[in-house]
Amino acid sequence: MRGEKPPGLSRTLSLFLVLCFSILLSITAQAAQEVSCVLVAEDVGNGYRYEAPGIGGFTINGREGETLSVGVISLDEGCVAELLKDGYEADFNDGVILENGSYELRIYREGAEDVCGVFRFTVENSYGDMLDYSIENLTQVNNPDMEMTYDPQTGRFTYTLPDGEYICAEVPFGGWSGHQTQVEVSENMNVYRVLKDGEPQDFSGGLVFSLPGSYRITLWDNELGLNGDTSYRVDFCFVLYAPAPKNITHINAPMGFQVRSLLWEGNSVEVKDRSYAQLERDGTYEILFENPEGTVRWQMELERDTTAPALYFSQDVEKGQTSEYVSFTPSEGNADIEILWNGQQVEAYSPRLAMDGRYQLTITDQAGNSRQYEFTLRKGFEIRSGYLIVIPVLLLAAAGGTIFYWRRNMRVL
Numbered sequence: 001m002r003g004e005k006p007p008g009l010s011r012t013l014s015l016f017l018v019l020c021f022s023i024l025l026s027i028t029a030q031a032a033q034e035v036s037c038v039l040v041a042e043d044v045g046n047g048y049r050y051e052a053p054g055i056g057g058f059t060i061n062g063r064e065g066e067t068l069s070v071g072v073i074s075l076d077e078g079c080v081a082e083l084l085k086d087g088y089e090a091d092f093n094d095g096v097i098l099e100n101g102s103y104e105l106r107i108y109r110e111g112a113e114d115v116c117g118v119f120r121f122t123v124e125n126s127y128g129d130m131l132d133y134s135i136e137n138l139t140q141v142n143n144p145d146m147e148m149t150y151d152p153q154t155g156r157f158t159y160t161l162p163d164g165e166y167i168c169a170e171v172p173f174g175g176w177s178g179h180q181t182q183v184e185v186s187e188n189m190n191v192y193r194v195l196k197d198g199e200p201q202d203f204s205g206g207l208v209f210s211l212p213g214s215y216r217i218t219l220w221d222n223e224l225g226l227n228g229d230t231s232y233r234v235d236f237c238f239v240l241y242a243p244a245p246k247n248i249t250h251i252n253a254p255m256g257f258q259v260r261s262l263l264w265e266g267n268s269v270e271v272k273d274r275s276y277a278q279l280e281r282d283g284t285y286e287i288l289f290e291n292p293e294g295t296v297r298w299q300m301e302l303e304r305d306t307t308a309p310a311l312y313f314s315q316d317v318e319k320g321q322t323s324e325y326v327s328f329t330p331s332e333g334n335a336d337i338e339i340l341w342n343g344q345q346v347e348a349y350s351p352r353l354a355m356d357g358r359y360q361l362t363i364t365d366q367a368g369n370s371r372q373y374e375f376t377l378r379k380g381f382e383i384r385s386g387y388l389i390v391i392p393v394l395l396l397a398a399a400g401g402t403i404f405y406w407r408r409n410m411r412v413l
Helices: 007-034 129-136 387-408
Strands: 040-043 048-052 056-060 071-075 080-085 101-108 115-123 139-142 147-151 156-160 166-169 181-185 189-196 213-221 230-240 250-252 258-264 276-278 283-290 297-304 311-313 326-330 336-341 344-346 357-364 370-377
Touching: 048 115, 056 101, 056 115, 071 189, 166 230, 181 230, 258 276, 311 370, 326 357
Parallel strands: 139 230
Antiparallel strands: 040 048, 048 056, 056 071, 080 101, 101 115, 147 156, 156 166, 166 181, 189 213, 213 230, 250 276, 258 283, 283 297, 311 326, 336 344, 336 357, 357 370
8 A cells, every 4th residue: 555664664674773782771771870879089198089978988099980000999898899900800909900901880779670870981001012911921929938037126027028029017916016117118019008997097107007907018129020930919907906805715826836835824825736726714814925036036925815704793683573672893903884774974073873774884994895694673662661650640639639528618509
C-alpha cells in the first residue's frame, strides 16, 4: 500500500533506536557513577589526603591529574579501592606505583559495586623503558636479614642491609621505648610512608617521633633496579609508650635479639621460647634481651595488670536490690568511678547512696581494667524498733487528753 513503511524497516529502526538509547543510558550511568561522590582533598605536608564522605579515603604524594615519578598510596583501613593502569587492572604493590602509565584509583563503598569516586594520575620517570625492563628482572626482598650493631656512646642501633645501606635509631627494630626517638637512614634509602597506629603521618620535617603509638616506617632500597638486580623493602617498626601499657601478655624480642632472662617480682621465670617473653601473671617484670653473640643487651621493665578493681559496699547488692542506704569504698584509690542513677550520669560528692532508684556503678583503674555493679535502692517506709514503744504511748496520751477535755467541757443540751 502506498505511503506505508515496510514492516522490516520499521522493526530495524526500532531496534536501532533501542540500541542507541541503551548505549546513551550506559554512558550516562557510568559518568554518574564516577562523579557520584566528590573526593575532598587536604594537604598533609608530604602529600594529599582524599576522602569520600562516609566511606573513607587515602593519602597519595600528589594531586588529582598530576604526573608523578613514583606514586605512593596509603588506603584507610576498610576502604575498598581498585587500581587501573592504562585501562587494565593493576597491582597495588603495597601502595608503591613504579611503572609508567595512566592510572585510575576507584573508590567503592564496602559491599557495593558502584564506583563512589575516581582519582586519576600519571606515573612517568626518566628511566623510561629501562625501568620496565629492570622491574621485570628485579628480585624484591621484603625485610631482609640485616646486621645489627650498637654504639654505647650514642645509644643508637644500626641495621645494615646486604648492599651496605643502613637504618639507625635509638630503639631497636621491633623494640619499645618511653622516650623520643629519631630514625636516620643512608642516602640511598627512600622513605615512602610512615604510619602511626595505622594512620599516615607527615614526615616532611624529618623522622623524629615523640607521640605514643605503634610506628611503621616503609623504606625502599634500589627500588628501580639501578644498583643491581635486588631491591629491598624494609618495614621498620617500633612502639613508643607513655605510660607503658599494662594489659599485655607477651613481648616479642626485637630484630637481632633473643630473650636472655625474665624476672617476675624479682624471681626468675623459665623462658621456653627465646623469641618472645610470656607474661602470664600480673606483677612487675624485667626482661633482658641479648644478641646471639652476647655483645649487645637491651632491657625492659614493665608492669602487667589485668585485674579489674572492685567496690566494697556496706550492704549486700549482689542480689540486685537493697532497702538500706549504701556506702562504697574502692579497692584502688586512684581509680575512676562512674555512677548512673536511673540511666543518667551523676556526680558522687560522697561515697554514700541515699536516693531511691536504679544504680549502675563502674570502676576503672589506670590500666583500663573495669568492673560494673547494678542494683536498685528502695528504702520504703520503715519504723525503727525504738519507736514501736514511743509512738503508741504518744497516741494513748493524745487520746486520754482529748477525753479529759471533753469531760471538763461537757454541756447538757
